[in-house]
Amino acid sequence: MDQPTTPPADADARRAVRPVICYPTETLPEAPMALYAAARRTLRTLGEVLVPPRDAACFRVPAGHFFRIHSVEGPQVGDLNLWNAADLSERFYSGKTRALHGTHLTTGDRLWSAFPHLRPMATITHDTLGWYGFDGFGGSVHDVIGTRCDPYTHCLLSDGGQYHHCCHSNLTRALAAETGLPLHEAEAHVHDVLNVFMCTGFTRDTGQYFMKASPVRPGDYLEFFAEIDLLGALSACPGGDCSSEHSSDTAACHPLLVEVFSPDPEMLSGWQPPARSGYDRSHGA
Numbered sequence: 001m002d003q004p005t006t007p008p009a010d011a012d013a014r015r016a017v018r019p020v021i022c023y024p025t026e027t028l029p030e031a032p033m034a035l036y037a038a039a040r041r042t043l044r045t046l047g048e049v050l051v052p053p054r055d056a057a058c059f060r061v062p063a064g065h066f067f068r069i070h071s072v073e074g075p076q077v078g079d080l081n082l083w084n085a086a087d088l089s090e091r092f093y094s095g096k097t098r099a100l101h102g103t104h105l106t107t108g109d110r111l112w113s114a115f116p117h118l119r120p121m122a123t124i125t126h127d128t129l130g131w132y133g134f135d136g137f138g139g140s141v142h143d144v145i146g147t148r149c150d151p152y153t154h155c156l157l158s159d160g161g162q163y164h165h166c167c168h169s170n171l172t173r174a175l176a177a178e179t180g181l182p183l184h185e186a187e188a189h190v191h192d193v194l195n196v197f198m199c200t201g202f203t204r205d206t207g208q209y210f211m212k213a214s215p216v217r218p219g220d221y222l223e224f225f226a227e228i229d230l231l232g233a234l235s236a237c238p239g240g241d242c243s244s245e246h247s248s249d250t251a252a253c254h255p256l257l258v259e260v261f262s263p264d265p266e267m268l269s270g271w272q273p274p275a276r277s278g279y280d281r282s283h284g285a
């Protein structure tokens with residue numbers, strides 16, 4: 001076996017180099033939060049979808065409208081996918097959203113779409129868990145660091161176990177039912193999620209992904225402004241509040257409510273959906 005590597009003489013000096021923020025948020029186009037704040041004071045309910053526990057449901061939100069994900073009945077985590085309603089290839093890009101806004105999202109942060117589009121699909125306009133911040137373990141809520149619980153990882157880690165109500169499968173079934181796509185075609189459109197209400201972080205000593213009981217309580221909600229016409233899918237994770245385990249039927253699970261709202265159209269006169277990325281896509285060829 002190889003010996004452990006020997007630290008160089010200047011190891012401490014190298015570790016002491018100060019970090020630099022990769023993407024300073026000051027360089028991002030500013031979200032018109034004052035406009036959204038005024039518009040959200042005029043909201044009228046357009047419709048709602050109840051997501052059953054250990055299952056998922058789809059919903060549609062026209063550009064310029066708002067939607068909320070509500071905790072009802074009990075603490076519950078939700079796994080959110082978003083697509084351009086007219087083009088499933090434009091979908092939420094959790095990795096770039098994480099690079100731009102950090103590991104956990106809250107009011108003012110945006111959900112960005114995949115290349116070559118790279119534009120805001122939605123902006124978070126209210127977060128009743130905004131008070132949580134980061135706890136003593138480095139945990140926070142609404143992460144873009146987890147992926148989604150899925151039956152492949154479960155099979156890998158449980159010696160071949162088969163479980164069919166992981167968020168990945170729930171989202172796949174819901175998208176297939178909504179679009180009429182065959183199951184395996186729908187599955188290819190399911191992507192890494194925004195973990196709504198989930199409390200997660202990385203352990204300070206080993207850098208491992210952790211979860212802990214969500215601080216969400218019935219009445220809490222996360223609110224979004226739809227920047228483009230959206231098709232959404234939300235799974236009520238089989239992990240429930242994710243205090244112990246997922247990928248099984250043991251955790252207490254609760255439904256989640258998605259509500260869609262329309263603002264007074266006067267409030268958004270002059271507002272337009274964001275343009276797609278201006279990169280010319282020639283890639284130097």
Ligand SMILES: [Zn+2]
Binds near residue numbers: 149166167239246
């Ligand atoms: Zn899940």
